[in-house]
Amino acid sequence: MLLERPTLPPVKLLCAYVLCFFPPPRPAPPQSSLDARRRRGLIAGAAFGYSQAILFWVFALLFYVGAVLVDDGTVGYKNFFTAMFAVIFGAFGVGQISSDAKDAGEGEQAAAKIFRLTDEPLNIDPLSEEGARPATTDGAVEFKNIFFAYPSRPNMQIYGSDKYPQGFCLDVAAGETVALVGPSGGGKSTCMGLLLRFYEASKGSVTIDGRDVKEVNVKWLRSQIGYVGQEPVLFQGTIRENIAKGDPGASDDRIQEAAKAANAHDFIMEFQEGYDADVGEKSALLSGGQKQRIAIARAILNNPPILLLDEATSALDNESEKVVQEALDQLQAKQKRTTLTVAHRLTTIRNSDKIAVLNGGGVQELGTHDELLALKGLYSTLWNQQTSKLTGE
Numbered sequence: 001m002l003l004e005r006p007t008l009p010p011v012k013l014l015c016a017y018v019l020c021f022f023p024p025p026r027p028a029p030p031q032s033s034l035d036a037r038r039r040r041g042l043i044a045g046a047a048f049g050y051s052q053a054i055l056f057w058v059f060a061l062l063f064y065v066g067a068v069l070v071d072d073g074t075v076g077y078k079n080f081f082t083a084m085f086a087v088i089f090g091a092f093g094v095g096q097i098s099s100d101a102k103d104a105g106e107g108e109q110a111a112a113k114i115f116r117l118t119d120e121p122l123n124i125d126p127l128s129e130e131g132a133r134p135a136t137t138d139g140a141v142e143f144k145n146i147f148f149a150y151p152s153r154p155n156m157q158i159y160g161s162d163k164y165p166q167g168f169c170l171d172v173a174a175g176e177t178v179a180l181v182g183p184s185g186g187g188k189s190t191c192m193g194l195l196l197r198f199y200e201a202s203k204g205s206v207t208i209d210g211r212d213v214k215e216v217n218v219k220w221l222r223s224q225i226g227y228v229g230q231e232p233v234l235f236q237g238t239i240r241e242n243i244a245k246g247d248p249g250a251s252d253d254r255i256q257e258a259a260k261a262a263n264a265h266d267f268i269m270e271f272q273e274g275y276d277a278d279v280g281e282k283s284a285l286l287s288g289g290q291k292q293r294i295a296i297a298r299a300i301l302n303n304p305p306i307l308l309l310d311e312a313t314s315a316l317d318n319e320s321e322k323v324v325q326e327a328l329d330q331l332q333a334k335q336k337r338t339t340l341t342v343a344h345r346l347t348t349i350r351n352s353d354k355i356a357v358l359n360g361g362g363v364q365e366l367g368t369h370d371e372l373l374a375l376k377g378l379y380s381t382l383w384n385q386q387t388s389k390l391t392g393e
């Protein structure tokens with residue numbers, strides 16, 4: 001079959017030829033990074049040249065000594081070549097070691113980091129059998145006068161400041177939906193980490209049904225809380241296995257029921273293998289919205305008394321956000337459960353029982369949507385900014 005040649009007007013053809021031979025210059029990288037790369041290149045080149053030079057010096061020396069020894073009859077050719085190859089391979093090995101020295105150094109540094117991490121004393125042991133396991137949970141949560149800084153940044157106080165000498169305080173009644181809003185870095189997600197006991201407050205307490213979370217068993221505590229974050233974690237395996245993590249003994253019918261409630265059943269059935277479809281390494285075979293709905297199905301199956309939604313829909317496009325939001329509404333409607341929601345899009349949380357505006361180390365404003373609008377404070381400013389963007393004013 002003859003392929004037709006693409007026809008270009010002569011001027012465009014000429015431009016294409018010119019660009020082939022004289023491509024426009026690429027923007028130069030910043031000077032500092034260029035210098036660093038040059039320095040790295042020079043060091044690597046010098047090290048390589050040096051290791052090669054050693055090899056050839058050894059060759060030269062060998063042939064010289066060999067020639068002298070064979071000439072005066074001290075050794076025969078056979079012995080000379082045997083010894084020579086032994087020395088060559090030996091030198092080759094030494095050269096190889098020097099080129100691997102950089103990797104060995106990096107490996108040593110990485111190992112030191114791992115050992116530093118594994119030697120870190122474990123204050124919160126997720127596998128510990130200690131601690132109370134109350135038979136029932138109503139789901140009331142309270143953050144009482146919390147002071148907290150992340151261990152890796154001890155000088156950056158997240159909760160508690162001159163503005164908030166009483167620390168971070170928030171009371172969430174059983175079955176209540178409380179939204180956490182406010183500027184980025186205000187500590188909205190951090191309180192979820194404290195409730196899940198990923199970290200411990202330096203002062204104050206987090207309680208669940210009036211009991212300090214430090215007194216209850218960590219595994220039990222986490223089993224009472226469903227978490228749907230911005231980037232849900234799926235495990236390598238099938239969709240069925242991933243949903244079943246919510247309740248490992250669940251029947252296929254219950255898994256399907258949970259998937260239907262999470263608006264996930266239809267897209268799952270579009271896969272050739274249905275519920276047995278593999279989610280792929282790092283769940284690469286699924287879109288963001290699909291991953292989110294599988295995580296929600298898992299939470300529905302778990303049916304926890306406390307639900308944490310940390311910007312669960314913020315990474316999605318409008319269409320996916322709608323279906324995922326419907327799935328989340330289902331999850332909340334299935335049972336009146338305590339829900340803490342972090343959201344940047346205020347339209348998604350306006351119907352919450354309470355809205356807490358976190359800023360500068362504590363709760364700056366607290367109330368319903370209407371109360372906060374009437375307050376004409378930070379929430380009202382954020383709301384007006386977002387709604388004016390939506391209406392294009």
Ligand SMILES: Nc1ncnc2c1ncn2[C@@H]1O[C@H](COP(=O)(O)OP(=O)(O)OP(=O)(O)O)[C@@H](O)[C@H]1O
Nearest residue numbers: 150152153158183184185186187188189190191342
């Ligand atoms: N693991 C961590 N180690 C150290 N600092 C952290 C860690 N996680 C969060 N931070 C810092 O703590 C502060 C509060 O973080 P947090 O995620 O709670 O804020 P946020 O209000 O949820 O912010 P955003 O709206 O941007 O998600 C931020 O300044 C953040 O950089």
